[in-house]
Amino acid sequence: MKELQKGVCAPQGFRAAGIWCGIRKNQSKADLAMIVSDVPCTAAGVYTKNKVKGAPLLVTQAHLADGHAQAVICNSGNANTCAPNGMEIAEETCALAAEALGLRPEDLIVASTGVIGKEMDIEPFRRGIPQLAAALSPDGSEAAARAIMTTDTKVKEVAVEFTAGGKTCRLGGIAKGSGMIHPNMATMLCFLTTDAAVSPAMLQKALSEDVPDSFNQVSVDRDTSTNDTVTILANGLAGNPEIAAPGPDYDAFAAALAYVTRRMSFLIASDGEGASHTIVCQVTGAPDKETARAVSRSVISSNLFKAAIFGRDANWGRILCAIGYTEAEFDVSRVDVTLRSQAGSVLVCRQAAHSPYSEEEASKILSEEVVTVLVEMHQGSGEATAWGCDLTYDYVKINGDYRT
Amino acid sequence: MKELQKGVCAPQGFRAAGIWCGIRKNQSKADLAMIVSDVPCTAAGVYTKNKVKGAPLLVTQAHLADGHAQAVICNSGNANTCAPNGMEIAEETCALAAEALGLRPEDLIVASTGVIGKEMDIEPFRRGIPQLAAALSPDGSEAAARAIMTTDTKVKEVAVEFTAGGKTCRLGGIAKGSGMIHPNMATMLCFLTTDAAVSPAMLQKALSEDVPDSFNQVSVDRDTSTNDTVTILANGLAGNPEIAAPGPDYDAFAAALAYVTRRMSFLIASDGEGASHTIVCQVTGAPDKETARAVSRSVISSNLFKAAIFGRDANWGRILCAIGYTEAEFDVSRVDVTLRSQAGSVLVCRQAAHSPYSEEEASKILSEEVVTVLVEMHQGSGEATAWGCDLTYDYVKINGDYRT
Numbered sequence: 001m002k003e004l005q006k007g008v009c010a011p012q013g014f015r016a017a018g019i020w021c022g023i024r025k026n027q028s029k030a031d032l033a034m035i036v037s038d039v040p041c042t043a044a045g046v047y048t049k050n051k052v053k054g055a056p057l058l059v060t061q062a063h064l065a066d067g068h069a070q071a072v073i074c075n076s077g078n079a080n081t082c083a084p085n086g087m088e089i090a091e092e093t094c095a096l097a098a099e100a101l102g103l104r105p106e107d108l109i110v111a112s113t114g115v116i117g118k119e120m121d122i123e124p125f126r127r128g129i130p131q132l133a134a135a136l137s138p139d140g141s142e143a144a145a146r147a148i149m150t151t152d153t154k155v156k157e158v159a160v161e162f163t164a165g166g167k168t169c170r171l172g173g174i175a176k177g178s179g180m181i182h183p184n185m186a187t188m189l190c191f192l193t194t195d196a197a198v199s200p201a202m203l204q205k206a207l208s209e210d211v212p213d214s215f216n217q218v219s220v221d222r223d224t225s226t227n228d229t230v231t232i233l234a235n236g237l238a239g240n241p242e243i244a245a246p247g248p249d250y251d252a253f254a255a256a257l258a259y260v261t262r263r264m265s266f267l268i269a270s271d272g273e274g275a276s277h278t279i280v281c282q283v284t285g286a287p288d289k290e291t292a293r294a295v296s297r298s299v300i301s302s303n304l305f306k307a308a309i310f311g312r313d314a315n316w317g318r319i320l321c322a323i324g325y326t327e328a329e330f331d332v333s334r335v336d337v338t339l340r341s342q343a344g345s346v347l348v349c350r351q352a353a354h355s356p357y358s359e360e361e362a363s364k365i366l367s368e369e370v371v372t373v374l375v376e377m378h379q380g381s382g383e384a385t386a387w388g389c390d391l392t393y394d395y396v397k398i399n400g401d402y403r404t
Numbered sequence: 405m406k407e408l409q410k411g412v413c414a415p416q417g418f419r420a421a422g423i424w425c426g427i428r429k430n431q432s433k434a435d436l437a438m439i440v441s442d443v444p445c446t447a448a449g450v451y452t453k454n455k456v457k458g459a460p461l462l463v464t465q466a467h468l469a470d471g472h473a474q475a476v477i478c479n480s481g482n483a484n485t486c487a488p489n490g491m492e493i494a495e496e497t498c499a500l501a502a503e504a505l506g507l508r509p510e511d512l513i514v515a516s517t518g519v520i521g522k523e524m525d526i527e528p529f530r531r532g533i534p535q536l537a538a539a540l541s542p543d544g545s546e547a548a549a550r551a552i553m554t555t556d557t558k559v560k561e562v563a564v565e566f567t568a569g570g571k572t573c574r575l576g577g578i579a580k581g582s583g584m585i586h587p588n589m590a591t592m593l594c595f596l597t598t599d600a601a602v603s604p605a606m607l608q609k610a611l612s613e614d615v616p617d618s619f620n621q622v623s624v625d626r627d628t629s630t631n632d633t634v635t636i637l638a639n640g641l642a643g644n645p646e647i648a649a650p651g652p653d654y655d656a657f658a659a660a661l662a663y664v665t666r667r668m669s670f671l672i673a674s675d676g677e678g679a680s681h682t683i684v685c686q687v688t689g690a691p692d693k694e695t696a697r698a699v700s701r702s703v704i705s706s707n708l709f710k711a712a713i714f715g716r717d718a719n720w721g722r723i724l725c726a727i728g729y730t731e732a733e734f735d736v737s738r739v740d741v742t743l744r745s746q747a748g749s750v751l752v753c754r755q756a757a758h759s760p761y762s763e764e765e766a767s768k769i770l771s772e773e774v775v776t777v778l779v780e781m782h783q784g785s786g787e788a789t790a791w792g793c794d795l796t797y798d799y800v801k802i803n804g805d806y807r808t
Contacts, residue, residue: 052728117753226725317521320520324630354487354522400712
């Protein structure tokens with residue numbers, strides 16, 4: 001898969017921008033982002049399963065019910081969740097953005113991220129949205145990506161090129177992640193764009209089928225957020241015949257989507273709050289796919305194992321323990337575990353028991369930034385990957401005084 | 405309920421001891437404990453639901469199958485789990501203890517706690533068990549409680565007096581907890597004794613029905629251990645007519661058991677690895693008991709909320725978020741949340757939205773060692789309590805280099 005620059009603006013006909021409008025007090029951190037397509041798009045979304053849902057999420061769900069949208073407006077600094085005036089603010093935000101762009105409010109995807117339960121003021125949006133619309137540019141993806149960041153330390157942009165119906169198409173995205181991140185959701189915020197022509201039904205199908213193996217396999221802290229949203233806009237400017245049914249073109253599109261979302265999942269895990277290591281768990285040989293997903297999530301979610309990785313301690317007993325409390329049916333006694341990184345690879349556990357290895361070598365492997373845990377279950381063909389990060393002093397620090 | 409001293413030795417006819425036998429390198433930390441009744445006992449146990457189970461747990465399950473036992477032998481420093489010779493070691497330990505005590509090996513409850521996956525040597529047991537038997541004393545509960553501690557910082561002993569069949573009876577216990585502690589299990593290690601006469605069936609019933617509202621409601625780190633075991637020995641020396649059916653005597657016994665296990669649950673949470681605050685979550689008005697349990701567990705398990713409590717930050721949005729991702733059916737929009745401690749009480753959230761309060765007052769409340777979160781759901785009569793602790797730098801430190 002060929003990677004491209006420019007994130008959400010890699011596909012033709014998309015512009016983006018990010019500015020500071022005053023939702024945050026700190027002027028040096030942008031807090032309002034916009035993405036817009038030159039022409040109407042088909043659209044799809046996946047949302048958090050948390051019963052507490054941000055007001056913007058509910059508005060976006062309603063707007064995407066017809067399978068169409070044309071722009072995204074998103075703020076950071078306030079999640080607009082559990083706030084008394086939330087729905088009004090979210091709807092007013094769409095109305096202001098629609099006015100500035102010459103669209104209908106229903107053409108807007110709206111999202112918010114930040115502190116939960118803080119009342120939201122419409123004034124910054126009123127002042128900021130016209131400026132934001134004026135700043136839209138085909139080079140604006142990075143600015144938009146920066147404006148949606150909260151405790152994120154790295155900009156998250158991915159884009160690729162693929163071929164469908166004989167035409168070169170592009171698919172790109174921006175995301176924010178970092179904290180309050182755990183499977184069983186759509187996830188964090190991720191806005192995707194493509195210039196491929198895809199019917200609303202196929203777009204929703206592709207996104208819904210992709211998320212269980214990408215964003216739902218990421219965990220930073222086992223806290224499923226209230227505002228998690230992934231959306232995709234497809235404007236058709238690549239000129240391919242509309243992908244309206246399963247087939248080779250749909251498969252090419254789904255593969256591009258999978259590439260972008262998995263890469264994004266890795267980036268979100270890598271930039272987990274306070275993280276010093278990225279942990280990737282690859283499970284093979286599971287009785288089925290769902291078990292492989294659950295086992296890999298269980299490993300990367302274990303606080304004890306995460307703390308051990310921070311300490312570069314090959315404490316594989318904690319991996320076995322986390323595999324063992326996974327809620328799924330399987331034979332744990334056949335499981336092998338290997339630790340791998342750029343520095344090498346070492347089998348630490350064979351058939352659920354100690355396998356002799358050099359602690360020195362293991363510690364060298366765990367000194368690398370990205371550590372992979374390979375779990376071979378030897379009882380079927382189910383496979384899955386999950387992405388997480390270590391548990392560090394900085395996670396505690398960041399979350400001990402997030403609001404102050 | 406009248407509290408007593410002497411833990412497992414508070415009931416008549418029980419002796420206990422704890423010594424260092426060399427399982428640990430550090431001679432200053434005892435590593436082997438024994439509890440014995442002067443006469444045969446009825447017995448019951450509840451065990452971890454982790455699919456990876458320590459060898460001693462499997463041996464204990466087999467020994468308790470007939471509802472009888474007379475003594476407990478337990479080591480710390482090595483969990484005897486995922487070790488190739490685990491079953492032999494556990495069985496040999498019982499044989500050595502039985503020989504020293506003049507009992508049959510099947511009369512023994514055996515347990516181990518410590519690092520997973522480390523090969524276990526029988527030699528320290530062979531040397532230590534005769535010494536341990538010689539040290540048994542009616543004042544030995546504290547020594548036994550110390551010998552089963554791992555990263556625990558406080559001795560955990562509880563005992564009470566109650567009346568059944570017109571006789572004064574006693575029920576006591578010792579426990580170890582601290583890390584790798586999460587619901588969905590029996591839990592950690594807890595050994596209970598009573599001089600009440602209780603039939604094996606009623607003893608098992610009382611223990612099985614108690615655990616869902618006591619130890620299963622404790623979480624330190626969401627990691628369900630491989631060795632969690634709770635057992636109870638009842639020797640009948642109080643002289644009450646055997647409790648062999650439900651009725652007032654059974655209820656009195658169950659109430660004493662509930663008192664001890666809930667107090668023990670609080671102590672385990674308070675001594676959670678690195679904890680600086682104990683968090684108690686009391687849920688009322690839930691649609692049913694199971695929902696109340698799940699919601700309270702969800703709150704005390706949230707890493708984000710735990711880190712906020714460490715920072716004395718009344719970030720109630722994280723409480724709402726954790727309530728919202730609980731897997732149960734309920735209406736989150738009716739929920740009120742109050743924070744309470746010795747310093748006062750403050751309503752922070754009414755009907756799932758911000759309720760005006762003084763941040764200064766809230767911070768004062770959160771400065772106390774024990775913080776209670778009251779969740780009133782206003783949709784039924786289900787109630788439950790869960791016990792947890794905050795997430796601190798020290799949790800990361802302890803678990804970043806547990807083995808070194």
